[in-house]
Amino acid sequence: MMRRIAAVEAVVYRQAVHHRGATPTLAGVPRRHFDALLVRVEAEGGLVGWGECFGLYESWPVVREMLRRIVGPSVIGLDATDPAGSSDAIIRRFHGLGGSGAFMHAVSGLEVALWDIKGKEAGLPLHSLLGGAGCDTVPAYASLPRYGAPDAVTRDTEEALARGFRGIKLHEITAPNIRVAARCMPAEGELMVDVNCAWSADGARAILAELADVELAWVEEPLHPPDDYEALAALRRDSGRVIACGENAASILDFDRMAQAVDVVQPSVAKLGGLSAMLRVAEIAKRRGARFAPHSPYFGPALLATIHLLAAIAPTTPVEAYFFDLGAGPFGDAVMPQGARFAVPQGPGLGCDPDPEVLARCAVP
Known part of the structure; x- marks a missing residue:
């Protein structure tokens, strides 16, 4: 029976960030907290699903208005x-708004919430609905913020290794800061670098040549x-x-061209649809x-959805785990x-609803 x-x-x-030392930056902004935009969808009969939209760079007010004014009322x-x-019906109806940006970020959160409902209706976790054979955990790698200071890079690389991570991703953009992390890595470890599009083509060639003796599992968004x-x-x-x-692909079709030009494709569930x-x-x-x-x-739900997806179709692929110590959040230890x-939630749907009391305390008007 269809549930409308x-x-x-x-x-x-808003969730507080506890720093181990110098305040790191994300998108050039000192990061002292994270704001998250959730989508709560209620179906006939009272069944509720939760999703999450991309809202970093403090973009969530725009996406929230897209949800409130266009996407939400239309579904x-x-x-x-x-x-x-x-979700396809909404994308077709409002195709003039484009295939990326705030509109698609809103659709993405909605779509994940509908998967949560679909799983709850079926009484199955999403990884089972997606065809997974079933697994209890999936591997993770530590995604460090940008510090721009070698002492802080060394400290957090060593801390991540001490916590059991063997995959470390930096967001540093200078050769010296990348090199100090490489000196910490064990033989079985993997070091990755996410440049966040900070280099020019000539600059990238020069820095990578300077790092010729440093093994990197991948170089992410260098240009x-x-x-x-x-x-x-x-x-x-x-x-x-x-x-x-x-992560910044404008549409699904972009990935066909991209996959011929790069080695690793990195779609984001909260941005792409x-x-x-x-x-x-x-x-x-x-x-x-x-x-x-x-x-x-x-x-939140975007991370949980990614965990379910990889548990179903690529259970040996590590999940990106932002390396922050957080204050109390509505999804607790599940994230x-x-x-x-990461533990793979075994409850129906995403397998983890937000704690209503914590969510109320953390809510942003």
């Missing part, structure tokens, strides 16, 4: 147990603009490095021979790795 969507609500909460009455069909796939392919050819890209879009990108990556490694700097592994 009865209500859509945008909920914002009322659609099938809450058909995530792909209902601006991030969708200059010809330039990325040239850098891959000239540097011999493994190149990763994808939800889990259905992620499954399509995974198929593209497989067809093109690229590695599929989702972008997941989240602490925190233990011993460099």
Whole structure:
């Protein structure tokens, strides 16, 4: 029996960050807390699903208005147990708003919430609905913020290793700061670098040449603009490095071109259109021979959805885990790795609803 969507609500909460030393930056801003934009969808009969929209860079007010004014009102009455069909109906109706940005971020959170409802209706966790054989945990790698200071980079690299991580991703953009982390790495470890599009083509070649003796598992988003796939392919050819890209892709179709230019594709469930879009990108990556490694700097439903997805289709692929010590949050330990592994929720849907009391305390008007 179809359950129609009865209500859509945008909920914002703020979670404090506890620093181990110098305040790190994210997108050039000192990071003392994280704001998250949740989507609460209620279906007929009272069944509730939760999703999460991309809202970093303090962009969540724009996405929240998109949810409140366009996406939310427009899905009322659609099938809450058909995530792909209902989200596609909205994308087609409002195609003039484009295939990326605030509109798609809003659709992404909605679509994940519908998957949560679909799983709850079926009484199954999402990894089972997605065809997984069932696993209890998936591996994680530590994604460090940018410090810009060698002492802080060394401290957090060593701390992450002490907590059991063997995959470490930096967001540093200078050779000296990357090199100090490399000195900490054990023989079985993997060091990655996410540049966040900070280098020019000539600058990237110069820095990577300076780091010729440093082994890097991948170099992520080295160039601006991030969708200059010809330039990325040239850098891959000239540097011999493994190149990763994808969190800023404008559409699913971008990944077909991207997967021919880079080695690792990194779609984000909270930006690209939800889990259905992620499954399509995974198929593209497989067809093109690229590695599929989702972008997941989240602490709520977007992270949980990514864990379920990888548990189902790529259980040996590590999940990105932002390396922050957080204050109390509505999703508790379910979004925190233990011993460099995430527990795969076994309850129906996402397997973890937010704690209403904590959510109320953390809520942002």
